[in-house]
Amino acid sequence: MPHPNAPLTETGRLRLARCVVDDRWPLRRAAERFQVSPTTAWRWADRYRRFGEAGMRDRSSRPHTSPRRLPTRTERRIIKVRVLKRWGPARIAYLLGLNPSTVHRVLTRYRLARLTHLDRATGAVIRRYERAKPGELVHVDVKKLGNIPDGGGHKILGRAKGTRNSTASAPIANNRNTKRSKRGYAYLHTALDDHSRAAYTEILADETKETATAFMARALDHFTSIGIGIERILTDNGPCYKSHLWRDLLQDNHIKHKRTRPYRPQTNGKVERFHRTLADEWAYARPYRSERERRDAFPAWLHWYNHHRGHTALGGNPPATRVPNLTGQYS
Structure with a gap:
C-alpha cells in the first residue's frame, strides 16, 4: 500500500516507466510531467526494464542481509x-x-x-475464559489488609515513627523497649461476578466460617436485588469455605460450589485481580491518617469501580454496562 503522501500510485509508476522506456522520454521531462525527481523516475524506469509491471509494486524495506543479527x-x-x-x-x-x-x-x-x-508453576499458557451471562459463576475470596494506626502509618509519619503496628506517638522505631500496640487486620470479603465483573465487598473483622457465611448470605441478597441469580460459586480451599455452615447455605439456595486446586490461585484470578486493583486504587492510593478514614472512603470507591471505572476486559466499559439493574446501588 503506497504512502498516503506518495505522488505515484502503482498505475502512475507504470505510466511513468512506459513514458521513459517505451516512448523514450528524457528522464527530466518524465520527472517534470509526473512531478517527481529524476532519481525517482530513473528508479521506476529501471524496475520496469528488469521486472515489467510486477516491478511497480511496493517492496519490503527489510534488508537482504543482516550482518549484525545475533547468531x-x-x-x-x-x-x-x-x-x-x-x-x-x-x-x-x-x-x-x-x-x-x-x-x-x-x-x-x-x-x-x-x-x-503463563502459569508460574508449569509454564503452560493460561486459558482465558468468561461466562456467557451474569450469575453463571461468582468468584469469592478474602483480602487481608493491615489496619492503619491513628495518626497515620509510615506514609504520614515516615519510617522512623510510622512502622507497622506502632502508635503515632511512639518515640523511635529502633528502640527495642518501645511497646507497640497491634492494630490487627481488616478482612475484605468479595463476591465478583465473572461475566460483568460487578463486585460486592464488605470489610469485616475476621474470616471465620460464621463471618464468611453471613457475608455470602448478604451477597446473595445483593445480587438478587440487581437481577442476578447465582448458579455457581468458585472459592479457594480456605477452612471457612469447607464448613458445613457454608455448604448448607449454598445448598439451600441451589448453588453449586467449586473449589480451586491447591496452590493454584490463578484459577480464581478474576477476584485476585480485583483485590490488586482495590489495593492500588483505594487501600494504598493515598496516605490515610487512620483506619476509619480509609474505610470511610471505600463505599465511594466501590461505587466508582462498579459504575464508572473502565474495565479492559469489557472493552473499556464499567461493570454496570453488563448489569442494567446495577444503576443506583452504592449511591
Whole structure:
C-alpha cells in the first residue's frame, strides 16, 4: 500500500516507466510531467526494464542481509533460558551478557508468550475464559489488609515513627523497649461476578466460617436485588469455605460450589485481580491518617469501580454496562 503522501500510485509508476522506456522520454521531462525527481523516475524506469509491471509494486524495506543479527546459537540460548526459567528480558540479558532490548526483540520475533500469560508453576499458557451471562459463576475470596494506626502509618509519619503496628506517638522505631500496640487486620470479603465483573465487598473483622457465611448470605441478597441469580460459586480451599455452615447455605439456595486446586490461585484470578486493583486504587492510593478514614472512603470507591471505572476486559466499559439493574446501588 503506497504512502498516503506518495505522488505515484502503482498505475502512475507504470505510466511513468512506459513514458521513459517505451516512448523514450528524457528522464527530466518524465520527472517534470509526473512531478517527481529524476532519481525517482530513473528508479521506476529501471524496475520496469528488469521486472515489467510486477516491478511497480511496493517492496519490503527489510534488508537482504543482516550482518549484525545475533547468531542462531545465541538466539537458541535466549529461548532455552526463557522456556526453562521463565525469566524476563532483563534477567536473560544479564545472564548472557546482552542488551535487554535485543533479548526482547528475539522473544518477540519467535512469538513467545508473555510471562503474564503463563502459569508460574508449569509454564503452560493460561486459558482465558468468561461466562456467557451474569450469575453463571461468582468468584469469592478474602483480602487481608493491615489496619492503619491513628495518626497515620509510615506514609504520614515516615519510617522512623510510622512502622507497622506502632502508635503515632511512639518515640523511635529502633528502640527495642518501645511497646507497640497491634492494630490487627481488616478482612475484605468479595463476591465478583465473572461475566460483568460487578463486585460486592464488605470489610469485616475476621474470616471465620460464621463471618464468611453471613457475608455470602448478604451477597446473595445483593445480587438478587440487581437481577442476578447465582448458579455457581468458585472459592479457594480456605477452612471457612469447607464448613458445613457454608455448604448448607449454598445448598439451600441451589448453588453449586467449586473449589480451586491447591496452590493454584490463578484459577480464581478474576477476584485476585480485583483485590490488586482495590489495593492500588483505594487501600494504598493515598496516605490515610487512620483506619476509619480509609474505610470511610471505600463505599465511594466501590461505587466508582462498579459504575464508572473502565474495565479492559469489557472493552473499556464499567461493570454496570453488563448489569442494567446495577444503576443506583452504592449511591
